[in-house]
């Protein structure tokens with residue numbers, strides 16, 4: 001009799017699978033370049049689905065190329081407990097981003113098979129098409145269509161730099177399925193992922209219990225002053241757009257500090273006009289990226305930065321415009337899934353801490369459809385989207401054990 005208490009995944013088998021998949025599109029610096037809907041993506045898909053069939057899973061594909069690999073439950077009428085991620089990578093991607101979440105799901109299934117464990121609800125492992133958004137925009141394409149965030153036709157029409165469309169490339173690699181995206185129930189959804197940030201490593205914790213994904217507000221800010229000669233114009237008579245802009249840039253960072261612990265404020269792009277050594281800048285355009293854990297906090301940061309801008313404009317007499325560019329709502333995860341991850345980590349004796357995700361994931365869209373949660377593990381120096389992306393085998397194994405336990409809690413272990 002296998003009990004939940006003693007059931008563990010096979011960490012070395014999971015590691016071996018990760019290393020095998022990483023050979024497809026391997027780069028010289030030890031990373032992976034496997035862009036969505038390329039021949040290499042097809043080879044990766046073929047390998048993972050072959051492994052799935054060998055593990056006795058039923059493979060189905062939907063019209064945007066999302067692949068579902070199902071292990072039947074004792075009660076097939078129940079919606080499946082689903083886990084997964086993506087296997088496409090950035091051009092200078094690593095071995096773990098996305099791939100870990102998919103292969104951890106496969107390892108959960110292999111472990112259940114090894115021990116003859118059955119579950120009440122079916123279990124499904126999924127990989128979503130084009131999560132990275134590197135070759136085709138929008139990002140998180142497959143899960144976005146599935147969650148009806150945008151239409152199938154919108155996704156199909158996206159083209160790469162050579163003008164090749166998603167529809168044509170998906171057809172070419174043989175992954176246009178017959179299922180209507182979203183026409184597929186989900187009981188609950190878990191995604192295991194490297195953190196892609198430095199927090200877990202900094203705190204020396206093994207498991208990040210992800211409570212949600214930060215909301216994002218993007219703006220363009222334009223400060224208008226007056227160009228004038230840098231020599232003859234006395235300081236008191238200037239309208240220096242860059243001096244005023246730089247004060248507001250400081251406020252962007254201060255605004256994040258005023259909304260802790262998850263507030264983020266970044267100025268990443270600056271254009272100075274006329275950008276000449278001996279001309280007082282007449283116009284500065286810069287980007288503002290504000291993030292926080294709830295929409296209310298994002299709203300508060302929005303009001304905060306606008307108030308600072310208004311005060312600065314009144315004080316200096318220069319015009320300051322703040323234009324919204326795009327916004328993504330914060331996505332808290334479901335309390336039951338967060339709790340399932342936290343208690344699994346505790347029962348397994350792994351150190352853990354609550355964390356938020358500053359990056360988007362397929363789980364964001366799944367959280368609109370079903371109770372969802374994520375499990376983070378540390379990655380070396382917090383680096384991802386880089387060929388040197390790295391993770392430790394014992395962390396890889398730990399995250400998968402947490403996934404196994406959390407999924408079994410939701411799918412109900414029946415017998416072993």
Ligand SMILES: [Zn+2]
Nearest residue numbers: 086097098131
């Ligand atoms: Zn990812």
